[in-house]
Amino acid sequence: MIKLIVSDMDGTLLNDEKKIAPGFYDLLPRLKERGIRFVVASGRQYPSLKQDFAEHIRDVAVIAENGAFIVEDGRELYFRGMNEKQLNCCLDAVAAMPEVEPLLCAKYCAYTSSREMYELLAAPKFHYEMRLVDSLYGITKDVTKVSLIEYSGVGAEACYQKLAPMLPEDVTLVVSGDGCLDTGLKGVHKGAAVAQLQKMWNITPEETVVFGDQFNDVEMFSQAAYSYAMENAVPQVRRQARFVAGSNNDGAVVKVIRELLAL
Known part of the structure; x- marks a missing residue:
């Protein structure tokens, strides 16, 4: 049973014009009804990601700065900075x-x-x-x-x-x-942040889906039984995932979620 879905942003959930995949916002309430958490995991800063989601930001948790900063519903859950x-x-x-x-x-x-x-x-x-x-x-x-x-x-x-x-x-x-x-x-990356949330929410890798397209997404793949590299990812990244989704420009994240959950 899937309880957690984690997606990178640029090159994954966003198309090349930096737009959210069509149909994504329609999925959020349906995921919530099933008790499934959706998490954004990005190398970008939290304010930028907050702008992307606008009024929907309270419906997702955010892993920002490649895992160094985690926020949910405006609450800081985790932070680790450099000296x-x-x-x-x-x-x-x-x-x-x-x-x-x-x-x-x-x-x-x-x-x-x-x-x-x-x-x-x-x-x-x-x-x-x-x-x-x-x-x-x-x-x-x-x-x-x-x-x-x-x-x-x-x-x-x-x-x-x-x-x-x-x-x-x-x-x-x-x-x-x-x-x-x-x-x-060292040790601060998206995969470690996903592990933090899994522990906090009592969710296993077998109950987790992740999507990514870049080298900073690779550590997430080991935290999920359903690990998807995007079709537009470089070969070295695709080889690290168990599955390959379609292109970010074709709304592949939304399509895979619908298929997995029969939505």
Whole structure:
């Protein structure tokens, strides 16, 4: 019996135009009737995800910042941040790389020293809560990670190979999207966050469905008997899941849920 459904956002529940899959909101009350919890798991910040769901935000739980921050019905359930030494090491490593722009991510906002980055992420497409600052050093309150966007054209995976050896042992690096990477604390990821909620809600992996498309979703797959990689995921990610769903542009998450639950 399925009791928990967890979905990534970008490239999974959202299409390439950053729109929620058609029919999704019609599913939420039907899931609630059956006692099934729906959780969003994203590398993005909570305010951005809250905007995506608007008046439906109370109908879902949110795993934000790649598992470092969990919120349900406006209540903070879990948070784990990075300390100043870890943040400085990440910022130093990113500064040594050409054509890479860092973003300091906290619970309820993100910090950048780039006007272009500020305008990009604050725009309606992403609707991030942003702060423009002179320097990212010295900002430590509620910070979860250092994200980065690479503009060199070499790709996120090539950037990963260069940056990962420069980070301290207690900090991890993961590809979170096209040209996007996220640092984070070792052991803090979406899979660990799903495990936290399963324990809290007394739900087993056999009662769990997860959907994802990127490397930062892979740890979730081991927490669910029904693990789905999207058709648009890279082969390395698809191989980690038990099943492959259709494309994010075809509303595959909604289709699979309807099939599984006969809705």
